[in-house]
Amino acid sequence: MKRNKKQEAAELSVSKIKVRRFEIILTSLFFSALILVMIANIVLYMKNDSQEAINNTYNPRQELLAAENIRGMILSKDKKVLAYTKTEVNGDEIREYPYRNLFCHVVGYSTKGKTGVEDSENMNMIFSHDSLGNKIQNELSETKNPGDNIVTTLDVDLQQVCYDALGVYNGAVIITQPSTGAVLAMVSKPDFDPNQIADLWDDLVKDDESSVLLNRATQGVYPPGSTFKIVTALAYYRQDKEKALSYHYNCNGKFNYEGSTIRCYHGSNHGSEDFTKSFAKSCNSSFANIGTQLDYETLHQTCQSLLFASCLKTKIPYKQSVFALTESSSTDDKLQTVIGQGHTQMTPLQLNMITAAIANQGKCMTPYVVDHIENAKGNVVKRYAPQNEATMMTQEEAEFLTGLMTEVVKSGTATKLINDSYTAAGKTGSAEFSSNKDDSHAWFTGFAPVEDPQVAVTIIVEGAGSGGEYAVPIAKRIFDAALLGSPQ
Numbered sequence: 001m002k003r004n005k006k007q008e009a010a011e012l013s014v015s016k017i018k019v020r021r022f023e024i025i026l027t028s029l030f031f032s033a034l035i036l037v038m039i040a041n042i043v044l045y046m047k048n049d050s051q052e053a054i055n056n057t058y059n060p061r062q063e064l065l066a067a068e069n070i071r072g073m074i075l076s077k078d079k080k081v082l083a084y085t086k087t088e089v090n091g092d093e094i095r096e097y098p099y100r101n102l103f104c105h106v107v108g109y110s111t112k113g114k115t116g117v118e119d120s121e122n123m124n125m126i127f128s129h130d131s132l133g134n135k136i137q138n139e140l141s142e143t144k145n146p147g148d149n150i151v152t153t154l155d156v157d158l159q160q161v162c163y164d165a166l167g168v169y170n171g172a173v174i175i176t177q178p179s180t181g182a183v184l185a186m187v188s189k190p191d192f193d194p195n196q197i198a199d200l201w202d203d204l205v206k207d208d209e210s211s212v213l214l215n216r217a218t219q220g221v222y223p224p225g226s227t228f229k230i231v232t233a234l235a236y237y238r239q240d241k242e243k244a245l246s247y248h249y250n251c252n253g254k255f256n257y258e259g260s261t262i263r264c265y266h267g268s269n270h271g272s273e274d275f276t277k278s279f280a281k282s283c284n285s286s287f288a289n290i291g292t293q294l295d296y297e298t299l300h301q302t303c304q305s306l307l308f309a310s311c312l313k314t315k316i317p318y319k320q321s322v323f324a325l326t327e328s329s330s331t332d333d334k335l336q337t338v339i340g341q342g343h344t345q346m347t348p349l350q351l352n353m354i355t356a357a358i359a360n361q362g363k364c365m366t367p368y369v370v371d372h373i374e375n376a377k378g379n380v381v382k383r384y385a386p387q388n389e390a391t392m393m394t395q396e397e398a399e400f401l402t403g404l405m406t407e408v409v410k411s412g413t414a415t416k417l418i419n420d421s422y423t424a425a426g427k428t429g430s431a432e433f434s435s436n437k438d439d440s441h442a443w444f445t446g447f448a449p450v451e452d453p454q455v456a457v458t459i460i461v462e463g464a465g466s467g468g469e470y471a472v473p474i475a476k477r478i479f480d481a482a483l484l485g486s487p488q
Contacts, residue, residue: 225431
């Protein structure tokens with residue numbers, strides 16, 4: 001039986017309606033998904049990038065907020081004022097730094113640009129979470145609102161000890177809490193008075209030799225010297241644990257290999273050594289010998305796991321440490337690298353992160369300076385939680401390195417740290433930086449107490465000489481102040 005034309009037309013009409021309905025649904029779903037993606041993008045922007053956009057010097061909103069609010073204070077961990085805004089009788093606002101040179105790099109300045117905490121927390125300080133009632137009252141009286149205050153992790157007493165201990169030398173000191181990454185002190189020299197930055201500016205920017213404005217603790221890159229033996233030791237242990245544990249070498253003061261000669265510091269003859277003694281005495285000859293047995297890929301991967309040439313999560317401005325060795329590098333370059341010379345360079349921040357990871361059972365926490373933000377009444381607006389940067393090594397590897405670094409203090413190059421009040425672990429370094437073998441930076445990095453690490457300390461003293469002679473005494477003053485309450 002043939003269908004009539006009306007039935008066919010009806011069926012065609014129903015079919016077209018179904019197709020159109022499907023197209024409408026599909027189009028609706030597409031635009032709904034697009035809207036959701038846009039909303040998600042806006043949320044992510046607000047969470048991650050809005051502060052950076054507002055902090056951009058070309059963003060006019062900064063001027064609007066600054067016209068409404070007085071820039072907030074920067075405070076130490078125990079609420080001592082590190083920076084505040086003073087309003088003159090004529091209405092001019094002047095940024096004041098009560099501790100002058102002491103915090104000049106880590107706190108920074110807000111004239112002639114911004115650096116340090118003044119830069120990273122700029123948006124938060126020019127924003128106000130004062131009560132609505134107070135804001136209305138301030139508007140009626142044509143008074144600015146108080147901006148939010150930044151409470152840092154910085155300890156004024158520890159900062160002063162570090163500053164005084166570094167003395168007349170250029171260099172840097174950084175102290176962190178291994179379990180959290182909180183920066184307790186950060187000193188860089190040469191320094192300047194941020195209260196006078198406008199007057200000093202022309203002279204400071206012309207000074208190409210001393211780089212006064214550079215924060216050496218995070219942006220200074222140096223040859224690591226014997227502190228790099230921490231890296232070499234870890235790589236050797238990873239390559240062949242049994243071989244490392246049974247290692248033996250007889251040092252006569254120098255090591256010759258394929259036309260290259262490595263000498264121990266000041267020609268020291270260390271005699272019969274196992275791996276622990278080689279590390280404790282910082283024997284260049286023994287570690288050069290280890291370098292001949294260490295394959296490039298293991299050393300390279302170890303440096304990668306320790307975040308060389310990596311982007312860090314920290315908000316503190318930094319430079320990346322550089323692992324310069326390649327598979328095609330010469331034998332001499334490799335031997336120089338494994339003892340901390342050559343072209344490999346490291347920042348004190350990077351070395352401190354590695355040291356703190358050893359103290360924290362292999363886990364590296366992201367270094368941070370800001371604990372929380374609060375309004376003018378002291379109510380917390382935002383609190384920053386510690387975050388994990390990376391797992392640099394296993395717990396077993398961290399314990400192995402802790403044993404080596406403990407022996408450095410017990411019988412090696414850092415015996416000046418021995419005392420009855422606490423145990424310490426560390427590594428010294430003397431990093432040559434010129435053709436004159438007597439020119440070297442003095443390094444120390446370590447943590448204490450060994451049983452329950454509270455502080456990780458990293459020190460570089462530029463051009464001073466031996467790490468054991470110059471950096472270790474500074475470390476002792478810092479450990480005493482941090483753990484006993486006062487430098488001994």
